[in-house]
Amino acid sequence: MNKSLISICLIISLMLVAGNAFAKQKTPEEALLLLGKSIYNDQNLSVGFNQSCKSCHNNKSGFADQANTKNPSKNVVSIGSDGISTGNLNAPTAAYAYDSPAMYYDGLFIGGLFWNGRATGHKPFNVGCQVSGYDVDPLFSSLAEQAQGPFTNPAEMALPDSTEVVARVAAADYAYLFNLAFSPVDFTNVPRTFDQIAIAIAYYEESSIMNQFSSAYDTVPSTLTPDQLDGLTLFLGAAQCALCHVTDGGPGAAVFTDFSYDNLGIPINPIIADKGVDPGLGGFIEQVLTAPSGVYPLSLVTVIGDGVLAGDDAAANNGKHKVSTLRNIAITTPYGHNGFFPNLTSIVQFYNTRDPLACSANPTFIPVTPALLDAGMIPGYNGVTGYCWPAPEVETTVNHAELGNLGLSPAQVDSIVAFLEALTDQ
Ligand code: HEC
Ligand code: HEC
Known part of the structure; x- marks a missing residue:
């Protein structure tokens, strides 16, 4: 090797060494965020290698199921990785869920995740997370507990057990991130690694990527139109929506749920009636x-x-279900736990006229279905007559005190819908 070649080699090796030394080492926060996002998007974590969390909670549809939003009066529940299985519940948004506390009782049951609250946040997580506050913080554990459900749910990602989930994650190209985010890391310890997976997903779901607070409602100074402002006034006042969809913290902070449970009296959805009532x-x-x-x-x-x-x-x-967030609501059709309502106008008009236009009170009227609501046959709305709201799934616990007969005009219903449309992140 001649002299100049040796010096070139020397320079190149020096550059490589220096480059490595200066390559930015990810902070534990950055590593955990990237790990959570990578797992959330990884289709290999399903039985058919075709489904990830994102498949049913996509940013393009407000982190709800895009397939449903495309055809909200027909596809009301998600299809699992096996291509055929479905449940009986409409996929809610996975965004703005992070604020839900661990379940407690305070005259009402509050907190938890899933429509029935079964991800309660009471499972302890102690996983050696290097991000401070993320190890055992009960605020985040509902999310982490929730995130362990879908991988092995037969109607979702349908893997046989957590051992298989951990094996697939350990073999992924992002597995190196565990060492940057957690200590200790040992992929042969399945329960702890499965908990670490859940914590990483929760960290991503809690990040500003999924919770942007960038809607017209959040903009300062306000960019709400006069119609949307009228809707907000009704939402807070005459229509009483904020009794449950609370606006604590206001623009930039409100998540529009008090994390309690209620029975709105939503009718059986005929499309999934064979699945039974939840x-x-x-x-x-x-x-x-x-x-x-x-x-x-x-x-x-x-x-x-x-x-x-x-x-x-x-x-x-x-028959009581979790009070939904209303953020991004305009892009997460259909609505309600069983997806009965294909558009916002129909669910707001249901709050408005459920009782006076109930089929039980109007036996000659035609009971509406999602298809009829989609076609504009919304009882009492803009001159539609002869249609009624079918009986609730569960009669005994229906809330008659706060909703069901609001006395709003169609124009007021429209204003509320306009306000709800202002809650979409930009
Ligand atoms: C096949 C579609 C599907 C897949 C895949 C899926 N989900 Fe869901 N998700 C749903 C449905 C349906 C529900 C409601 C189920 C229930 O309440 O029992 C739900 C509920 C949730 C909730 C609760 C929201 C709330 O306000 O209560 C969160 C958070 C969530 N999913 C996150 C995830 C994560 C994280 C993954 C991946 C590990 C995932 N989902 C995979 C369909 C899916
Ligand atoms: C008494 C509490 C309460 C009041 C008052 C209330 N809601 Fe709700 N809201 C809920 C509950 C509980 C759910 C979920 C019910 C279900 O699906 O079974 C819900 C669901 C919704 C949904 C569908 C969310 C989704 O992702 O599917 C919309 C839209 C909505 N509410 C808007 C409103 C508006 C507008 C008002 C005022 C006219 C209002 N709510 C008043 C409790 C309430």
Whole structure:
């Protein structure tokens, strides 16, 4: 090798060494965020290598299921990785869910995730996370607990067990990120790695990527149109929406849910009637009460016990579902836990006229279906007559005190819809 070649080699190796030394090492926060995002988007974590969290919670549709938003009066539930299985519940947005506290009882059951609250946030996570505050913080554990469900749910990603989830994650090209975010890391420890996976997903779901607060409602100074402002006034006042879809914190902070549960009296959705009615929170309470001891954390059993002692037992919560966030609501059709409503006008008009235009009170009227609502046959709206709202899925616990007969005009319904449309992130 001649002299000049040696010096060139020397210079190149020096540059490589220097380059490595200066290559920016990811902070634990950056590593955890990237890990969570990578897992969230990884289709290899499903039985058919064809489905990730993103498949049913896509940013293009407000982190709900894009397939449903495209045809909201026909596709009301998501299809699993196997291409045929479905559940009986409409996929909610996975954004703005991070704020839901671990379930507690305070005269009402509050907190948890899923329509029935079964990701309660009472499962302890202690995973050696290098991001401070992320190890055992109960605020985040509902999200992490939720994130462990879909991988092995037969109607979703349908993997056989958590061992298989961990094996596939350990073999992924992003697996090196574990060492930057967690300590210790040991992929042969399946329970702890499965918990670390969940914590990483929760961290991503809690990030500003999924919670942008960038809608017209959040803009300062306000860019709401006069019509949207009228809608906001009704939302806070005459229509009483903010009783449950609370606006605490206002622009930039409000998530439009008080994390409680209620029964709006939504009718059976004929499209998925064969799947049966979901009992909501009442069903979950029943499960906790009848489970052998040790199945659920003691802290949760205590919370459920407190409610039951106060008369809030399984029967009192039958048919109650989690109060939804309304952020990005205009792009997450259909609406309601069973997807009965294909558009915003129909669900707002349902709040407005459920009781006076109930089929039970108008036996000669035609009961509406999602297809009829999609075609504009919305009872009492803009001159539509002769159509009525079918009976609720669960009659006994329907909320008649706060909704069902609001006395709003069609123009007022339109203003509320206009306001809801102002909650879409830009
Ligand atoms: C096949 C479609 C599908 C896939 C895949 C899927 N989800 Fe879901 N997701 C749903 C449905 C349906 C629900 C409602 C189920 C229920 O409440 O019982 C839901 C509920 C949720 C919720 C609760 C939101 C709330 O406000 O209660 C979150 C968060 C969520 N999913 C995140 C995820 C994550 C993270 C993954 C990946 C690990 C994932 N989902 C995979 C369909 C899906
Ligand atoms: C008493 C509490 C309460 C009040 C008052 C209330 N809501 Fe709701 N809202 C809920 C609950 C609970 C759900 C989920 C119910 C379900 O699907 O079973 C919900 C769901 C919704 C949804 C569908 C969300 C989705 O992602 O599917 C919209 C839209 C909505 N509400 C708008 C409104 C508007 C507009 C008002 C005022 C006219 C209002 N709500 C008043 C409790 C309430």
